Amino acid sequence: MGDEKLLERLRELKRERNAVVLAHNYQRPEVQDAADFTGDSLGLSQQAARTAAGVILFCGVHFMAETAAIICPDKSVLIPDPNAGCPMANMVTPRELAEMKGRHPNAVVVTYVNSSAAVKAMSDVCCTSANAVKVVASVPRDREVLFVPDQSLGDYVAKQLGRPLILWPGYCPTHHHILAKDVRELKARHPDALFVCHPECTADVIALADHVASTSGMVKWCHETTAKQIIVGTELGLLHRLRKDSPDKAFIEASPLADCPNMKLNTLEKMVWSLEDMAYQVTVPPEVAAPARRAIERMLEIK
Numbered sequence: 001m002g003d004e005k006l007l008e009r010l011r012e013l014k015r016e017r018n019a020v021v022l023a024h025n026y027q028r029p030e031v032q033d034a035a036d037f038t039g040d041s042l043g044l045s046q047q048a049a050r051t052a053a054g055v056i057l058f059c060g061v062h063f064m065a066e067t068a069a070i071i072c073p074d075k076s077v078l079i080p081d082p083n084a085g086c087p088m089a090n091m092v093t094p095r096e097l098a099e100m101k102g103r104h105p106n107a108v109v110v111t112y113v114n115s116s117a118a119v120k121a122m123s124d125v126c127c128t129s130a131n132a133v134k135v136v137a138s139v140p141r142d143r144e145v146l147f148v149p150d151q152s153l154g155d156y157v158a159k160q161l162g163r164p165l166i167l168w169p170g171y172c173p174t175h176h177h178i179l180a181k182d183v184r185e186l187k188a189r190h191p192d193a194l195f196v197c198h199p200e201c202t203a204d205v206i207a208l209a210d211h212v213a214s215t216s217g218m219v220k221w222c223h224e225t226t227a228k229q230i231i232v233g234t235e236l237g238l239l240h241r242l243r244k245d246s247p248d249k250a251f252i253e254a255s256p257l258a259d260c261p262n263m264k265l266n267t268l269e270k271m272v273w274s275l276e277d278m279a280y281q282v283t284v285p286p287e288v289a290a291p292a293r294r295a296i297e298r299m300l301e302i303k
């Protein structure tokens, strides 16, 4: 089937199933274009919370769909490809976190949403890249904070707040492909360009940035800046969203290697199959969902 036929079938199935399609900013261009909403992890979980649809077709990676399933226990949450995981989320297991908590019994556990439901369930509060600084700032200064699992985001937050955090040694392999030496070379080649990056980048890359933000924060900043050339330090899928949103600007990828293979597993065909077969359903057992929901809700309450 060609893309037009697939899109027509998708529209039919969405009506039949009363489904909404949410897509992360890193999805393939055609998947982003077929979605009702595109956004960052925070924006998509807020959309999931407020949708009136009975079915959420979540085009992103597993932890994002799982977050939607936790927030919306009365809805069916589907993911087009069950293998779309996040390697960083797999860098912390409940057993490892229990051991670490045992070593820091008084620490407040702040967990990045790029984590499993079981790890969220053991956490005090969640955060995304869009609100990590605010979430950590909401923890009283005299309390220790254990930040899980992204050491790069945690290090960025610690520097922003001038406050030491206990960092879990997880990282995003995709963002760590972006190298400071490549960014420096690009800056020398494009002296008028500004550099924007995601806080999952390494500290030496972040140090070169004119602005650091979540994926949707990057879209907003690029739209508002007067700069006409922007070097982009994040996963390559964002380039589609940026070019669509700011067609008058030139976007330069910081690294051609910043490709998240998991994010690219979802396709138009798989979206159609998913709604046809109502597969793959993402569910979270109630005893895990309840404490995980509390940690997510605490995050959503922080303004």
Ligand code: 13P
Residues within 6 Å of the ligand: 025, 039, 040, 041, 042, 114, 128, 129, 130, 172, 198, 200, 213, 214, 215, 216, 235
């Ligand atoms: P955002 O929440 O900024 O969209 O990032 C999610 C992610 O997985 C980044 O790699």
Ligand code: SF4
Residues within 6 Å of the ligand: 061, 085, 086, 087, 088, 089, 114, 172, 173, 174, 175, 200, 235, 260, 262, 263
């Ligand atoms: Fe996970 Fe990195 Fe892919 Fe985001 S880009 S989903 S953090 S592996």
